[in-house]
Amino acid sequence: MAGLVLGVLIGLGIMDLDLNNTFVIGVITVPFGLGFVYLFYILLERKWKKTVVVIKDEINDIGKHE
Template sequence: MLGLILIYFIGKRFYDLADEHNENKWLYAILGVVIYYAAGFVVGILIGVLDLFVFYWGIDWDNTFKVNLLIGLPSGLISVYGFYILLEKKWKKKVMVNTAEIDDIGRSPEENI
């Protein structure tokens, strides 16, 4: 149940960010949730491979709640936060051009009034 609440708030933040910058709202809401799960998956696989072949950390892989809580949740949230900041900076740099101003190019100032 808590996972559904987390998914809702991740999607909501990306939805609102995309709405502020006139981007595709649902695409970025779903993409935020996908990045959360993908980052947890990649970090989980990476730690599993490192535990099995390189180091022996003695992680209890049978206790999935602890593994998800200690590995999946932080890695997913950090990656979602990084992606959010990246999109926010990218979209703030984008200049919004008013189409009414584009239509006035080449006209004298007296004609624009």
């Protein structure tokens, strides 16, 4: 995603970036990566909280008639 944003900004001439300097590109893209990892964590956490598995204690039902 960060690559897409940088590509559009460089293509439109809004941002002039030396593409041979990989350190600068790495420093720019690290916050994007951390942000997307955090968003992915939040989405998974919400989904897992909605799907709660109810464990039925069936050992107490042994020998009982229906």
